[in-house]
Amino acid sequence: MTSPVITLCSLRHIHQEKEAAELKKELEALENGSYVLKEEEMSEKSLKLMASNAKLAYQATHLQRALDAEQTTNFNDGMVNINQRLTEIFLHSISASFPGLKGKLPVSITLNQNEKFGDYQCNSAMPISGVLKAQGTKMAPRQIAELILKNLPSSDLIDSCNIAGPGFINIRLNVSFLKRALSDVLVHGVRTHHSKGECGKVVIDYSSPNIAKEMHVGHLRSTIIGDCIANLFEYFGHEVLRVNHVGDWGTQFGMLIAHLTDMFPNYKEESPPIGDLQAFYKQSKKRFDDDPEFKKRAYSCVVKLQSGDPDFINAWKLICDVSRKEFQVIYDRLGIVNLIERGESFYHNLMPPVIAEIEKQGYVVVEDGRKLVFPEGSQFPLTIVKSDGGFTYDTSDLACIKQRIFDESGANLIYVTDAGQAAHFKAIYSVARKMGWYDPQVTRVEHVAFGVVLGEDRKKFKTRSGETVRLAALLDEGRKRCEEKLKEKGRDKELTPEEFKAAQEAVAYGCIKYADLSHNRINDYVFSFDKMLEDRGNTAAYLLYAYTRIKSIARVAKVSREELKEAASSFYDDDGLPLEHAKELKLARFITRFPEVLQRVCDDLAPHTLCDYLYELATVYTEFYDVCYCVEKDRKTGDVVKIHKHRLLLCDATVAVMDQCFKILGIKPVHKM
Numbered sequence: 009m010t011s012p013v014i015t016l017c018s019l020r021h022i023h024q025e026k027e028a029a030e031l032k033k034e035l036e037a038l039e040n041g042s043y044v045l046k047e048e049e050m051s052e053k054s055l056k057l058m059a060s061n062a063k064l065a066y067q068a069t070h071l072q073r074a075l076d077a078e079q080t081t082n083f084n085d086g087m088v089n090i091n092q093r094l095t096e097i098f099l100h101s102i103s104a105s106f107p108g109l110k111g112k113l114p115v116s117i118t119l120n121q122n123e124k125f126g127d128y129q130c131n132s133a134m135p136i137s138g139v140l141k142a143q144g145t146k147m148a149p150r151q152i153a154e155l156i157l158k159n160l161p162s163s164d165l166i167d168s169c170n171i172a173g174p175g176f177i178n179i180r181l182n183v184s185f186l187k188r189a190l191s192d193v194l195v196h197g198v199r200t201h202h203s204k205g206e207c208g209k210v211v212i213d214y215s216s217p218n219i220a221k222e223m224h225v226g227h228l229r230s231t232i233i234g235d236c237i238a239n240l241f242e243y244f245g246h247e248v249l250r251v252n253h254v255g256d257w258g259t260q261f262g263m264l265i266a267h268l269t270d271m272f273p274n275y276k277e278e279s280p281p282i283g284d285l286q287a288f289y290k291q292s293k294k295r296f297d298d299d300p301e302f303k304k305r306a307y308s309c310v311v312k313l314q315s316g317d318p319d320f321i322n323a324w325k326l327i328c329d330v331s332r333k334e335f336q337v338i339y340d341r342l343g344i345v346n347l348i349e350r351g352e353s354f355y356h357n358l359m360p361p362v363i364a365e366i367e368k369q370g371y372v373v374v375e376d377g378r379k380l381v382f383p384e385g386s387q388f389p390l391t392i393v394k395s396d397g398g399f400t401y402d403t404s405d406l407a408c409i410k411q412r413i414f415d416e417s418g419a420n421l422i423y424v425t426d427a428g429q430a431a432h433f434k435a436i437y438s439v440a441r442k443m444g445w446y447d448p449q450v451t452r453v454e455h456v457a458f459g460v461v462l463g464e465d466r467k468k469f470k471t472r473s474g475e476t477v478r479l480a481a482l483l484d485e486g487r488k489r490c491e492e493k494l495k496e497k498g499r500d501k502e503l504t505p506e507e508f509k510a511a512q513e514a515v516a517y518g519c520i521k522y523a524d525l526s527h528n529r530i531n532d533y534v535f536s537f538d539k540m541l542e543d544r545g546n547t548a549a550y551l552l553y554a555y556t557r558i559k560s561i562a563r564v565a566k567v568s569r570e571e572l573k574e575a576a577s578s579f580y581d582d583d584g585l586p587l588e589h590a591k592e593l594k595l596a597r598f599i600t601r602f603p604e605v606l607q608r609v610c611d612d613l614a615p616h617t618l619c620d621y622l623y624e625l626a627t628v629y630t631e632f633y634d635v636c637y638c639v640e641k642d643r644k645t646g647d648v649v650k651i652h653k654h655r656l657l658l659c660d661a662t663v664a665v666m667d668q669c670f671k672i673l674g675i676k677p678v679h680k681m
């Protein structure tokens with residue numbers, strides 16, 4: 009018989025063995041993380057920790073989801089500026105790869121020179137290698153390119169990248185991004201968001217003819233170029249003030265008023281017949297040059313006018329009114345709207361305080377009774393007060409720039425005149441900066457200069473008898489030439505008289521505008537009706553035809569607008585426009601370049617870049633249309649066998665972008681021609 013002590017001991021032993029096994033199990037569970045605390049074992053603190061842990065895990069999942077969504081571009085701000093987006097992506101990688109180079113290297117993304125290799129390319133590896141070498145680090149461009157690719161953040165824009173040659177990085181766009189981008193254009197229209205973020209107010213000075221003088225082709229250029237740039241800024245979302253800085257305060261008014269009072273002494277009661285202001289101007293100029301007595305009187309008239317004598321102000325207003333009406337006829341024909349007249353006279357009262365301010369700074373030099381300012385870097389001084397105490401063009405432009413900066417709060421000041429005035433504006437801007445009126449880092453002040461209009465003989469544009477060409481006569485001739493052209497094509501038989509007239513005017517004025525805008529503005533350009541009315545090549549005539557043709561495709565295919573709209577929105581809800589054919593993709597890629605092209609036009613204030621794009625768009629479209637049938641018909645019966653709706657929609661997207669281009673260029677497209 010076992011003793012009770014032994015029994016007790018062995019019972020305890022069994023119990024302890026069981027406990028040890030349990031403890032071992034718990035230890036293992038703790039090690040592999042599967043241990044579950046029993047509620048009664050938990051302290052209050054650990055309960056709280058667990059709760060916040062669960063919350064964090066939930067938030068992390070959400071953040072990850074948001075991050076994933078971020079990778080997929082949304083088009084809330086309109087079309088994506090692809091070049092800019094790629095620049096940001098590469099900049100990110102380059103800063104991460106070479107932290108020491110931060111800010112030292114502008115990253116440039118360009119279109120790929122060879123479509124076969126990619127859509128865009130980044131050539132930064134070579135210059136980075138150069139900078140590193142200068143800092144004493146040797147690294148081959150290819151190695152650098154590899155590192156850039158390694159650190160490249162993922163983006164739904166990019167399909168793939170590869171390194172070529174010494175270190176070029178070829179970038180291929182993601183097709184599914186293109187599909188969605190196109191789809192968005194179809195559903196939401198061609199919208200672009202200004203990359204510069206804030207949209208500062210733009211004050212743009214253009215057209216600006218001189219009262220009582222002929223508005224000449226130089227003013228026509230200013231009107232056309234200025235209007236286009238103003239449209240562009242407006243499209244980008246800026247507030248735009250379009251100012252017509254007419255010459256209405258010069259010394260010419262002295263002789264005009266003196267002549268007016270001589271010829272029509274009762275001009276106050278009876279409106280004088282000075283409809284032909286140019287002839288009137290010439291007569292008074294002749295007297296001014298030939299008759300010293302008259303000249304004296306003319307000077308005293310200017311003084312009286314500028315001192316605000318009511319009779320003289322009335323005579324001045326009379327003359328301005330005649331001119332204004334003449335200018336308006338031209339503006340109406342060209343469709344120039346919202347251009348407000350604010351001539352030199354507007355700044356009359358602002359000039360004396362500006363002169364005083366400049367004097368106070370000690371920048372005025374008095375020479376032979378004249379007050380001069382010598383701008384830095386300019387050979388010639390500005391005359392701000394003449395020896396007779398009168399003000400000049402210089403004085404008015406100084407008062408004007410100050411008014412535009414301070415009263416108008418202009419963030420972008422743009423002046424559109426012929427290149428002959430470049431030195432004048434350079435001097436004005438220089439004085440304005442010296443006076444501390446603006447900081448070029450903050451306020452953009454630019455002279456948009458343009459070259460001279462030449463005749464087909466490459467000499468200054470004149471009539472056969474050597475006179476300056478009257479703008480109204482020029483527009484008349486354009487319309488007549490266009491009428492002949494359209495009749496040659498038998499359009500007068502196809503179109504209603506209203507349609508014919510609309511086509512005739514749209515083509516005539518469109519061609520005149522486009523011929524001007526499509527040349528690099530800095531160069532002189534040859535004015536040739538024959539060239540601008542040609543319906544082949546980079547002309548408005550060609551583009552307007554192309555536009556109406558593309559627009560008619562859906563109509564001819566008898567697919568209704570509603571049907572297309574429906575198709576567009578169902579593609580939108582799906583993966584985007586189904587693009588497959590190489591030419592479909594080429595056209596799609598070209599369309600998505602629109603925002604970056606506009607940005608360039610805006611940076612360089614160079615409308616010809618937009619014209620080049622528009623023309624190339626028409627060309628790329630033709631390439632597509634030639635091989636990708638929108639509608640397939642039975643060869644024998646001519647019955648429609650298949651309609652490719654996504655291709656019709658691609659036509660629509662092309663039309664939408666062309667529409668926007670025309671709008672910015674100030675050209676009115678017609679629906680039938």
Ligand SMILES: NC(=[NH2+])NCCC[C@H](N)C(=O)O
Nearest residue numbers: 213216217218253254255425
């Ligand atoms: N702010 C200016 N200066 N604007 C340009 C004025 C152009 C001048 N009226 C001319 O015909 O040459």
